[in-house]
Amino acid sequence: MEILRYAAFTDNPGGGNPAGVVLDATGLDDVRMQRIAAEVGYSETAFLTPAGERGAAVRYFSPLAEVPFCGHATIAAAVAFAERFGPGPLRLAASVGEIAVDTEGNSATLRSVAPSSAPIPGDVRERLLAALRYEPGELDPALPLRAAFAGAWHPVVAVATRERLADLDYDEPALRDLMAEHDWTTVDLVWRESEFVFHARNPFPPGGVYEDPATGAAAAAFGGYLRELGLVPVPATVTVHQGHDLGRPSLLRVGLDADPASGVSVTGRAVPIP
Structure with missing residues (x-):
């Protein structure tokens, strides 16, 4: 082996x-x-x-x-x-x-299973924002808080500014417990730079990792969320930048076709670590 x-x-x-x-x-x-x-x-x-x-x-x-x-x-x-x-x-x-x-x-390039999304109840939303130490006024109202799936579940939480995305300081035990209750794999924190360009950060306390530098499963789920809610015109290629705040820059390309039932494609490079 x-x-x-x-x-x-x-x-x-x-x-x-x-x-x-x-x-x-x-x-x-x-x-x-x-x-x-x-x-x-x-x-x-x-x-x-x-x-x-x-x-x-x-x-x-x-x-x-x-x-x-x-x-x-x-x-x-x-x-x-x-x-x-x-x-x-x-x-x-x-x-x-x-x-x-x-x-x-x-x-x-991977193609995910069929994506879907679901609303997050108000009490769960409040606990999520509290664990992230986010105020409701810091969110982007154009990108609704919602759980997204393309093989694993991720709540999508969009903030209004890049500065707020950079300021990640969450309550790790509270977030880990909440994620375990709802079978969430990571939390997808996003900021929209332009129509097809986003920045993301992904806390991953259930895996024993404070933050993931690049999260293809969350990118696929996020792509399905964008398509389902009509937040980007399709077909489209969406660019996700991640890992910059960790000093590990990552680039993910998310491909969306017009069929709402089709999987989401995610493209990226990979290299051996010496």
């Missing part, structure tokens, strides 16, 4: 979001995978078990727990796979459904 380390959504090993990758996890049980993910220490490690030609079952583990879907580890695993077996399509069977990935060079 070989444990690889890649930085996803970047072409610089010092940027993006680090991910562990095991291209052949045959024979590993849950306990061993969880232990490896904790030892690697990145926000997620992807474990692939080969299944047919250019196909594999995939599972994702944070240092603390298994997660249903992870975008940056998918991009990292696809690029690692392509470097060893050649570029082209890769079919990944995750617990949430099939994730189709195409690779070219050190770039990969």
Whole structure:
């Protein structure tokens, strides 16, 4: 068994979001995978078990727990796979459904499962804002607070200024408990720079990570949210900048077609970490 380390959504090993990758996890049980993910220490490690030609079952583990879907580890695993077996399509069977990935060079594009979104009840909204230490007047009223899904659930919380996004200081125990209650994987904090350009930050206390530098699963869910609510004209490509406040700049491209039932594509580069 070989444990690889890649930085996803970047072409610089010092940027993006680090991910562990095991291209052949045959024979590993849950306990061993969880232990490896904790030892690697990145926000997620992807474990692939080969299944047919250019196909594999995939599972994702944070240092603390298994997660249903992870975008940056998918991009990292696809690029690692392509470097060893050649570029082209890769079919990944995750617990949430099939994730189709195409690779070219050190770039990969995943297509999520069908996205959806749901309102957040008022009492839960109040607890979320309190845990984030946000005031209602600091939010962007054009982007409603809502839970979004494209393989994992993420509440979308849009702030009105880049300065407020940069000032991240949340109540970690309170947010972790609230996220556990509602099965949220990360919280997607966003600021809209222009019609198709956004900046994001993603607290991830359930995984034992204060903040994720790049979150492909949240970007896919956010893309579905934008399309469902008519917040961008489609078809469209949306750019998400993330990780700059952590010193790990990341670039995610989110592709939206006009079919509301189709998956959301997320594109990014990945490079080995020496």
